[in-house]
Amino acid sequence: MKSLLYVTLLYLCLALLAAGCSNSAPVPACTAVEVVGVNCDTGWYILKLQDDSEELASKSGSYVGQLHGGYVTTDNLPEAYRQVGQRAQLRLELNTSYGPRCVATAMMYPAVRVTEVCGADNK
16 A cells, blocks of 8 residues: 555646746847947947846846846847847847857957847737
8 A cells, every 4th residue: 555655646746847847948038239330240249238138038038048238149140130220039049059150350249149139020
């Protein structure tokens, strides 16, 4: 009888563990960006991050991560936003696997990947 109770408790614990692991991974917060210009390497664009991203992330329950304002560079900016002065709401994550190849005198910005365009298109 005791072994049946232990087995039942074991299965209950495993079921709770499986249910807890089924939650989706957190996603980066939508960040307001403005396209500043083309970076030193072909296909890379410099984006200026707006300062209110932390406030928006706290309201939405998302996380900001290591991007807290300033400038970043990306090579997968959607075609519709590749003009200087364009503004967009994007989900960004750090791209640690590669970056633009610039000469040593150029300013280096953190490389990011655009994971999603937020806003009117996604409603």
